[in-house]
Amino acid sequence: MEIQRAVEIFNSKDTYKVNLEGKSVWIEHVDQQNGMATVQVGSRPTNTLTVNVDRLKEGE
Template identity: 40%
Template structure:
């Protein structure tokens, strides 16, 4: 996922499904400089992770961009 798309998902009024591997996540913030996002796992926990944007996808089964 690119920075522009990730930022647009954050401000969107729509619920846009985003996945980290097979886990649904909410994008909490995006760092353009490091190309990372802080995400909140939607698995019932309070766990957050900072991940590379390239690890995120809107379609659960989309291939990872190399």
């Protein structure tokens, strides 16, 4: 995923499917300068990862 698209999804009021290695995630924060995103994996708010946005896929 491109960094700008990650920012658009994060700022949108709509819900988009985003996956990280086949697992559904929610984007919680986007660090544009470093190309990183903090995502919540699954439904547990404490299960977060910070990953390169290139690893995120939309709509799969």
